[in-house]
Amino acid sequence: MKRSIPELQGSEQPLVMVTAYDYPGGKHAQAADVDVILVGDSLGNVVLGYDSTAPVTLGDMIHHARAVRRGAPDTFMVVDLPFGTYHTGTQDAMRNAVKVIQETGADAVKMEGATTEILQVVDTLTRNGIPVMGHVGLMPQTATAQGGLRVQGKDDDTARRTLEGAVALERAGAFAVVLEAIPARLARLISERLAVPTIGIGAGVNCDGQVLVTHDLLGMYEGEDKKIAKRYAEIGKLSREAIAAYAAEVRARQFPAKENSFVMKDDVLDKLY
Secondary structure, eight states, rough: OOOOOOHHHHHOOEEEEOOOOOOHHHHHHTTOOOSEEEEEEEEHHHHOOSSSSOOOOHHHHHHHOOOOOOOTTTEEEEOOTTTTTTSEEEEEEEEHHHHHHHHHOHHHEEEEEEOOHHHHHHHHHHHHHEEEEEOOOOOEGGGGGGGOOOOOOOOHHHHHHHHHHHHHHHHHHEEEEEEESOHHHHHHHHHHSSSSOOEEEESSTTSEEEEOOOOOOHOOSOOOOOOOOOOOOOOOHHHHHHHHHHHHHHHHTTOOGGGGSSSHHHHHHHOOO
């Protein structure tokens, strides 16, 4: 049964959020009874093969979110607004957010940052009935301006800006805030300060919930261990081994075997001859 925002905010247990990018991803996540599915623009990296999330378009997000929703019709689904779709003013942001909600069946959208302009967007969207999940700390869409994909909040300036940004997002109407790649003690302080849930990724155990990229937790790509993630399976290794075994059987004419083939009556074949 799909959780509502009040239920998510009032949960006594840590919230479980995972990413999904297609129908099977959504189907498996719902079957595992996660609380929230995030259709993240991380699909640019793990599905589309880009070096960053910057090239991901609104069309990409809508296409993948539709597939996820078909696989997970009864799970709360958040869709990332990709880079450039909410940075050119509240009117553009509102138009793009409405398009995502209407065309995907999403329950909420997510955006990164807490600048004055983005806070205005969050305020406008939430006042118009579009739930927004915020995001502070490491922000992949603008990581270049942050000095690359590295931990944020380790010095006085970035720690204060991260804390103040999270508080400002709550005041602007965000129903939850993702904390990415920040020190665990800072994440705990932010979680204590906010009334809305914090969702951590590389932010320690004291957040109100956790999120992981599904491809990371499944071990989809071999040799790509990340400090902020944990591999719960080795699907990449299993997939490679399975495909290699198939290739070997084809080359040895062991597949398809008799049980994989169809038969016809002798008299039908005789007529053909």
